[in-house]
Amino acid sequence: MSSIFSKIIRKEIPADILHEDDVCLAFRDINPQAPVHFLVIPKKEISSLADLEKDDELVVGRCLLVASKVAAEEGLHNGYRLIANTLGDGGQEVPHLHFHIMGGRKLTWPPG
Numbered sequence: 211m212s213s214i215f216s217k218i219i220r221k222e223i224p225a226d227i228l229h230e231d232d233v234c235l236a237f238r239d240i241n242p243q244a245p246v247h248f249l250v251i252p253k254k255e256i257s258s259l260a261d262l263e264k265d266d267e268l269v270v271g272r273c274l275l276v277a278s279k280v281a282a283e284e285g286l287h288n289g290y291r292l293i294a295n296t297l298g299d300g301g302q303e304v305p306h307l308h309f310h311i312m313g314g315r316k317l318t319w320p321p322g
């Protein structure tokens with residue numbers, strides 16, 4: 211399913227991009243919930259974590275490597291949280307797989 215994130219990938223709407231390669235894109239969340247809050251998304255249109263296929267193994271691996279690299283570049287040396295809200299109960303609003311990376315403050319657990 212196409213979403214607003216496809217428009218960001220195609221540069222049809224602006225985003226504060228932190229990393230881009232052939233497989234994925236990292237950009238700041240427009241509504242940050244922590245001092246550092248960015249998203250890592252695959253360029254491939256995958257709706258959610260629940261829609262992964264076997265061939266997506268390398269795509270997801272690359273997304274996690276990029277999350278780790280950008281988190282370090284953003285100075286999150288004390289730690290951070292990576293979240294993939296998934297489908298309705300998971301609170302997913304944008305139907306394009308994305309990993310939230312949040313840090314820069316002490317995060318509470320559990321989430322609501």
Ligand code: 5GP
Nearest residue numbers: 214225237238239240241295301302303304
């Ligand atoms: P979800 O609830 O689907 O896990 O999270 C979607 C996230 O995407 C939200 O944190 C929201 O702020 C962010 N978001 C939605 N639209 C845009 C946009 O157009 N640009 C950026 N940078 N972030 C967006």
